[in-house]
Ligand SMILES: Cc1ncc(C[n+]2csc(CCOP(=O)(O)OP(=O)(O)O)c2C)c(N)n1
């Protein structure tokens with residue numbers, strides 16, 4: 001390679017090799033460029049192209065600077081990694097971005113890519129969705145990093161789902177605040193005054209630390225707030241300068257604040273007593289639960305409360321709250337006859353005790369109370385401690401008789417004791433009788449479910465009941481976990497599978513933002529992998545197509561997951577909306593050449609999901625249209641998953 005002022009002509013190939021070795025930090029000196037070109041002037045000839053600019057000449061011929069600047073001191077982001085490591089966060093699903101390059105570099109080089117381990121994601125929504133699913137199995141939050149503006153914009157729906165589902169996720173967004181010194185062009189376009197504003201309405205807390213010590217406090221505080229029930233996502237804006245600059249010695253010694261978990265809020269003693277009195281003296285008490293069991297222990301406590309009262313339990317399904325196999329497990333219609341209802345962590349108390357019919361007589365909804373006017377209502381809800389104004393996840397206002405702003409699981413031990421001591425001796429026989437009646441009606445409901453499941457058993461495309469039961473037939477001997485059910489398969493798993501362990505069902509998205517199913521399944525499967533469990537998802541077609549790249553992340557990081565597709569070739573939920581409204585307006589729906597109103601089908605061309613999955617490193621099979629082929633295909637897939645790989649079976653299904 002030419003050296004400064006050597007006067008030699010430059011061999012272009014050799015020069016480029018040199019630049020590549022020197023790397024992107026190489027800088028050339030313009031003086032050298034001038035000297036070299038002057039000395040190597042060739043005989044005049046007609047130009048065949050535009051002459052090179054000064055910069056091009058310099059880049060082609062100049063001497064790479066050998067004294068590349070190095071950091072003088074310890075990187076600020078190394079301290080950030082030290083702080084993060086104290087909280088034992090196992091994984092960091094993220095899509096890379098320059099605005100957080102400094103902490104990225106520290107995490108993988110200084111931190112050794114352990115605790116947390118970086119998981120390469122192809123979309124920010126996938127990263128947050130994975131963290132969401134992971135928490136519901138592991139009970140521990142993950143950290144994600146995003147490009148503060150565009151990355152956070154991509155992530156935002158998944159953040160909203162986590163917010164509505166009361167799931168903690170710690171998000172940090174890179175941002176370059178210093179307008180006078182940040183690089184112009186793209187880094188400036190990707191900066192904002194306040195990136196957190198984008199998600200402020202649906203995060204529990206956010207901060208923008210301006211010093212490293214401030215970061216230390218913010219990160220531990222963010223973790224603590226996220227992990228105090230009601231859980232929720234939190235956001236930290238990470239200034240590029242703060243990450244990149246060395247730690248300044250200003251006489252202050254950086255320290256890492258100690259994290260102590262906050263104990264969850266319990267219901268007030270007087271309110272607990274009053275609730276117990278109402279429940280103990282009720283004729284037909286009903287317990288309704290949604291996100292009541294935060295842990296396995298929550299389930300155990302709910303069984304104790306239900307058995308003490310011989311009260312039926314309606315599980316709204318936000319979590320696995322109560323064993324489906326228990327004789328006191330009941331459907332939501334049970335509330336109609338109740339004289340006392342206790343609702344625990346309900347996302348929609350109004351919706352439990354009222355019915356609403358869409359597209360009513362005048363094109364508007366019709367509301368009807370389901371319960372009697374004198375039915376007493378008790379509520380335990382931690383979400384009341386954390387209400388925000390803008391997004392309407394708090395649902396319609398429901399008046400209740402006893403209202404506790406408290407965590408249900410933390411309140412249950414006191415409530416169980418209070419109920420036991422409030423039951424008078426002369427009521428015990430009547431309470432036992434209630435249990436007998438519950439056993440009978442549950443057996444009848446189960447028989448009805450089996451009859452209904454048998455309908456269209458041999459249909460092609462395959463019925464959703466058959467899909468669900470063929471899957472069950474192949475996984476029942478595993479320590480299985482249904483990590484997600486996207487789309488709608490008429491709740492057949494809940495109706496037919498013997499769900500009784502906390503990890504048998506994880507609940508839905510919370511915010512009903514479609515696209516949750518695929519990433520949340522992968523995140524939950526990751527947590528299950530580490531616990532030695534078998535993960536299965538029922539994967540809808542529409543849900544998968546929002547961001548299918550998460551399939552690649554599962555294969556890349558060896559996350560075993562069985563995805564059985566509910567491929568009804570459409571957005572069936574929306575198909576029904578447009579169809580029903582067309583009926584209401586006395587119009588024949590315009591189907592184009594598809595099976596549903598234009599805009600609601602995913603067909604012509606039909607997506608070959610098995611090929612899509614295969615292209616990203618999955619074992620896959622399909623499309624399965626003949627129900628007789630389904631069991632054997634799933635069996636093969638189960639063997640693959642047990643060997644540690646993800647597998648997808650693309651099944652053509654009935655709409656619902
Ligand atoms: C992000 C987002 N976009 C659009 C919707 C509206 N939406 C609700 S259900 C649904 C259909 C989803 O299709 P699929 O996952 O295949 O389930 P299916 O209804 O077909 O069973 C859509 C588009 C939504 N809830 N979230």
Ligand SMILES: [Mg+2]
Nearest residue numbers: 541542570571
């Ligand atoms: Mg669909």
